[in-house]
Amino acid sequence: MPDRELPLFVRTDVRHEFGRAVASHGAARAGHIPGEPGLWVFILGDLSLFGAFFVGFLVMRLQERALFEQSARSLEPLIGGVNTIVLLTSSLLVVLAVRAVRRMRKRARRGLLLGALACALTFIVLKVHEYSRVIASGHQPDDNTFFIFYFTLTGIHLLHVAIGAVALTATAARRHVAIPFAEGVAVYWHMVDMLWIVLFALLYLEPVG
Amino acid sequence: MRPAALASEVVVWSGLVAATVASWWIASTLGAGYRLVFPAVIAVAFVKMWLVGRYFMELREAPALLRRLFDCWIVIFGLATVLLAAL
Numbered sequence: 439m440p441d442r443e444l445p446l447f448v449r450t451d452v453r454h455e456f457g458r459a460v461a462s463h464g465a466a467r468a469g470h471i472p473g474e475p476g477l478w479v480f481i482l483g484d485l486s487l488f489g490a491f492f493v494g495f496l497v498m499r500l501q502e503r504a505l506f507e508q509s510a511r512s513l514e515p516l517i518g519g520v521n522t523i524v525l526l527t528s529s530l531l532v533v534l535a536v537r538a539v540r541r542m543r544k545r546a547r548r549g550l551l552l553g554a555l556a557c558a559l560t561f562i563v564l565k566v567h568e569y570s571r572v573i574a575s576g577h578q579p580d581d582n583t584f585f586i587f588y589f590t591l592t593g594i595h596l597l598h599v600a601i602g603a604v605a606l607t608a609t610a611a612r613r614h615v616a617i618p619f620a621e622g623v624a625v626y627w628h629m630v631d632m633l634w635i636v637l638f639a640l641l642y643l644e645p646v647g
Numbered sequence: 648m649r650p651a652a653l654a655s656e657v658v659v660w661s662g663l664v665a666a667t668v669a670s671w672w673i674a675s676t677l678g679a680g681y682r683l684v685f686p687a688v689i690a691v692a693f694v695k696m697w698l699v700g701r702y703f704m705e706l707r708e709a710p711a712l713l714r715r716l717f718d719c720w721i722v723i724f725g726l727a728t729v730l731l732a733a734l
Contacts, residue, residue: 471713472705482716489724496731519671523664529703530660621705628703632696638667639692640728643674645684 473622481629488591488633495587495640502583509584510644512575517568518642521561525631528557532624535609539620544613547620551610554627558603565596591637598630659702663695686733693725 471478499506535550572588579589605623609615670688677684700717701707707714 469710470705470708471710478713478716482720485720486724489720489727492724492728493731496728500731500734515671515675519667522667526660526663526667529699530656533656533703625704628699631703632699635667635695635699636689636692636728639670639689643670643685643688645674645677645681 473625474618477622477625481625484629485632488636491587491591492636492640495591498583498587505582506584507644509577509582509588510641512572512577513588513642514568514571515642517564517571518638521564522634522638524557524560524564525634528554528561529628529631531557532606532627536617536620536624539615539617547615548610551606555603555606555610558599558606561599562596562603565592565599588641591641595630595633595637598633602627602630656702659698663698666691666695683733686729689732690725690729693721693729697721 531550531554535547535554538544538546538550569589572585577585579585602623605626609620609623670691674684674688697718700721706717
């Protein structure tokens with residue numbers, strides 16, 4: 439049975455939809471927290487943890503500059519760049535999926551989220567390919583400071599991607615999705631995208647002579 | 648779905664992809680002699696993050712406190728990493 443045929447009192451999306459409609463009439467969408475307030479404690483905390491790692495990486499680079507430049511050459515910017523575009527595309531699909539949830543378009547929601555999931559799986563496949571390539575070229579995770587950072591940062595990020603893939607699947611598979619839930623999954627997924635944007639620049643884009 | 652609102656996200660996505668390709672091209676074309684390329688590429692990455700937050704996470708419609716916390720994060724970590732990369 440399509441969402442819109444359900445009785446009003448079991449449709450959790452209706453109140454939000456009406457709330458949104460009322461708010462937009464009053465030109466007062468400003469003030470809406472995407473997802474739930476508690477989620478933002480996690481998001482800003484996670485971002486700060488990664489931020490500290492970014493700073494740590496660059497501080498260590500100052501001490502072992504030649505090693506970092508040489509090690510970065512073992513990475514293939516093409517794989518990192520394609521993965522950046524893959525995640526950016528998945529983010530756009532998730533933005534559109536949230537719109538579909540607000541408009542109670544179940545088929546559109548599912549199609550867009552499955553598209554985003556395909557992007558997540560592409561990212562994982564490319565990352566595993568890159569790991570095997572790096573290891574085959576003779577670099578182990580504990581090879582030197584650069585590779586400790588590389589495997590730790592991209593490994594934790596990959597775990598975030600895998601958790602996000604499960605969340606995207608759950609949001610696509612559910613019969614009914616409440617708007618705050620969809621927004622929460624979307625915010626988390628955009629954070630995963632954001633972190634990769636900086637990781638790509640830090641790890642892959644140092645110009646080499 | 649307002650076409651104008653949808654278009655703005657597609658424009659942001661296009662800009663993000665263009666910035667990714669441009670950063671990648673500049674970093675791979677210019678040699679290590681150009682010391683400002685790395686901090687510039689990282690600065691662009693933080694601008695990209697800010698755009699994802701503002702347009703994709705919908706922070707432009709969020710309460711001022713949340714918006715400012717996010718902006719502060721971008722400024723603090725953006726400045727720290729760009730300066731460290733420039734050293």
